[in-house]
Amino acid sequence: MSGTxxxxxxxxxxxxxxxxxxxxxxxANRQFIQDRIDEIEAKNISTEKEKLDLMWYYWHDLGEKQSGTWLDDAPRDIARRVRQTENVSRLEDMKTIFHEHMDGIIPSTLVTDEWRHMFLDIVESVCNEAAEQDEDExxxxxxxxxxELGHFVKYANGVQDPDFRRSGICPFDPVPYFGIGDLTSPDGSTVQPQPPTAEFRERINEQLKDDILGDSFISGAVDEDLEVKVGFQTGLGCHREYDTWYSAYLYCRRDIDDDDSDRSHKDWAWRVVVFHADAVEPTPLYGRKxxxxxxxxxxxxxxxxxxxxDLDQVRKDVRCLYGDDDYCQ
Structure with missing residues (x-):
């Protein structure tokens, strides 16, 4: 295949x-952990327990044994992460610790063309049904x-930051969760390429309907420069149990001004949008809207x-999350 x-x-x-x-x-996540290790080591703390107590703000439950048998039925990667977390005894162990979202990927369950086509058909149907409810349309x-979403879900159901910095950033997870256990082999390692059943089609259909954003939500939360035909929520991030960031997949167009050189912004298109739960105006994040x-x-x-x-903000967020109210002002 040529470069073109x-x-x-x-x-x-x-x-x-x-x-x-x-x-x-x-x-980025490995670097963040390494930087926290370096900070803690620079304090010349004498015991590993004291060091891990400081790392605990960024990675909860370090060295704590889990009770019960729930891990026996947990997804393989979650069980692996929990067991490694239980066995951490030195700060040095954090350099190679496993996390299922270290690379940010939520693995794909739509592993065949048939499953992906089924999913896209349902998205198209549900969105048009929702749009038809608007009497003004x-x-x-x-x-x-x-x-484009079909190309994406070939490689991932979505993306999720492990958020060791406790910022409350949301995932982008457009594929409804419908039970990975229904699609995997007994050891949880291999997705089965079985044809989608009528039951699965109905479950995905109903979950997508639940995720469709209502007009009041769109008008109250989404950037006023966007004209939205339809969209569905794809993620929610929380901090101290409060909604912080949402993600959505919207069929929309931008209300552009005369200075905007990219006229395609005016076109109707599917777009990913991230917005703050409490903001009246659009909130910049990572250097842009x-x-x-x-x-x-x-x-x-x-x-x-x-x-x-912003490390000052990170320290405030982690301390606030774990009950240090002096940091929550």
Whole structure:
């Protein structure tokens, strides 16, 4: 395949974007942990327990044994992370510790073309059904199939930051959770490429309907520069049990001004949008207003968090999260 073909092939563009994202996210998360290790070691603390007590703010339950048998039925990667966390006895152990979201990827469960086509068909149907409920809409207006999302879910159900810094950043998880155990082998390691059943189609259909954003939510939370036809929530991030950041996948167009040189912003298109739960006005994050004309653009932004890290804010967030009210002002 030539370079020109690769650049214009949307499937290859998405594959490269996901690989770039995984590399950047794992590197950033490992670097964040290493920097915290270096900070703690610089304090010349005498015992490993005291060192781990400081790391605990960023990685909860270090060295604590889990009770009960719930791990026997937990997804494989979660069980692996919990067991490694239980066995941490030295700060040095944190350099190689496992986390299922260290690279930011939520693994794909839509592993065949048939499953992905089924999912996209349901998204298109649910979104058009929701749009038709608006009495002011043109009855001939059709919400198109979100083909870019189809390329994305070939490689991931979504992305999720492990958020060791406790910022409350949301995931982007457009594929409804419908029971990974229903799609895996008994040891939880291999997704079974079985044809989607009518039961699964109905479950996905109902969950997507639940995720459709209502007009009042859109008008109250989404950037007023966006005209939204339809959209669904794809993630929620919390801090101290309060909603902090939302993500959504919206079919929308921008209300651009005359100075905007990119006229495509005016086009109707599927876009990823991230917005703060409490903000009246759009809130910049990681150096920009978080509205993205493509999923690869969103992935590059989401994995750039280390470039915009404010350590004073991080320390405030982690202390506040664990009950130090002096930091919650």
């Amino acid at each position: 073909q690769t650049d214009t092939d949307p499937g290859e563009t998405m594959r490269l974007a996901v690989e770039r994202f995984r590399t950047q996210m794992e590197s 043109d009855e001939n207006f059709h919400i198109p199939r979100c083909d 978080p509205i993205f004309d493509s999923i690869p653009e969103f992935l590059d932004w989401y994995s750039s968090w280390l470039n915009h890290l």
